[in-house]
Amino acid sequence: MSFAPSDPGAPAIAVRDLCFRWPSGAEVLRDCSLAVPRGQFWMLLGTNGSGKSTLLRTLAGLLQPQSGTIELHPPVGFVFQNPDHQLVMPTVGADVAFGLVSEKLSPPEVQQRVTYALAAVNLLDFIRRPIYALSGGQKQRVAIAGAIARHCDVLLLDEPTALLDPDSQIDLVKQLQRLVKERGLTALWVTHRLEELNYCDGAFLLEQGRVVDQGNPDRLRQRLIQSF
Numbered sequence: 482m483s484f485a486p487s488d489p490g491a492p493a494i495a496v497r498d499l500c501f502r503w504p505s506g507a508e509v510l511r512d513c514s515l516a517v518p519r520g521q522f523w524m525l526l527g528t529n530g531s532g533k534s535t536l537l538r539t540l541a542g543l544l545q546p547q548s549g550t551i552e553l554h555p556p557v558g559f560v561f562q563n564p565d566h567q568l569v570m571p572t573v574g575a576d577v578a579f580g581l582v583s584e585k586l587s588p589p590e591v592q593q594r595v596t597y598a599l600a601a602v603n604l605l606d607f608i609r610r611p612i613y614a615l616s617g618g619q620k621q622r623v624a625i626a627g628a629i630a631r632h633c634d635v636l637l638l639d640e641p642t643a644l645l646d647p648d649s650q651i652d653l654v655k656q657l658q659r660l661v662k663e664r665g666l667t668a669l670w671v672t673h674r675l676e677e678l679n680y681c682d683g684a685f686l687l688e689q690g691r692v693v694d695q696g697n698p699d700r701l702r703q704r705l706i707q708s709f
């Protein structure tokens with residue numbers, strides 16, 4: 482049901498006719514289809530309960546859809562709304578290294594990956610810093626570094642700015658925009674903050690588990706502003 486794309490020109494994330502319902506029978510995703518071009522930064526918008534988190538979790542393999550197909554290259558990086566649910570080690574460097582334990586790397590290789598990933602999010606100077614001493618935005622950057630260290634080409638971010646103040650919010654979205662461009666990553670970012678649409682290549686609008694509009698972020702923003 483879920484496999485890596487064979488064609489190098491294929492979208493980095495391709496979802497076709499995905500259906501997901503909870504054991505209660507509640508249908509959340511209904512023939513949901515979308516494609517994110519490789520090397521682009523797309524956002525996913527939709528009202529509360531429209532199925533955004535469920536879609537991201539099925540893409541990450543955390544939930545199994547009943548039908549449909551998902552194509553993306555593992556490993557996939559996931560960044561949650563609350564970084565305190567994601568960062569498990571006492572220091573920044575240890576946390577990024579922790580994500581590499583299953584990869585059986587030598588200590589110098591681990592060091593090299595951690596250094597590279599923290600430099601990517603401008604946190605190399607924080608490598609020995611305790612996690613508790615970081616701001617919310619810095620914690621989200623550590624979570625992103627964890628994905629970069631694992632060589633994830635695809636990042637899924639579920640309302641990563643929801644708990645941040647406005648300055649950290651814009652800082653984080655700009656950092657991701659830069660990372661996608663500089664490192665050829667592909668990102669799908671859930672938000673309900675329309676000002677973040679300034680920084681992405683395109684956006685999807687989800688309604689009742691289905692993509693009902695997609696494309697130019699400015700046009701989607703206008704559509705949403707007019708619907709309020």
Ligand SMILES: Nc1ncnc2c1ncn2[C@@H]1O[C@H](COP(=O)(O)OP(=O)(O)O)[C@@H](O)[C@H]1O
Nearest residue numbers: 503507509527528529530531532533534535536
């Ligand atoms: N663990 C769960 N068990 C049953 N229903 C759930 C669970 N998590 C979410 N839901 C329901 O699935 C629907 C979609 O939720 P979600 O994907 O979290 O929406 P969004 O992220 O767009 O707000 C909602 O109706 C929500 O109540």
Ligand SMILES: [Mg+2]
Nearest residue numbers: 533534535639
């Ligand atoms: Mg959600």
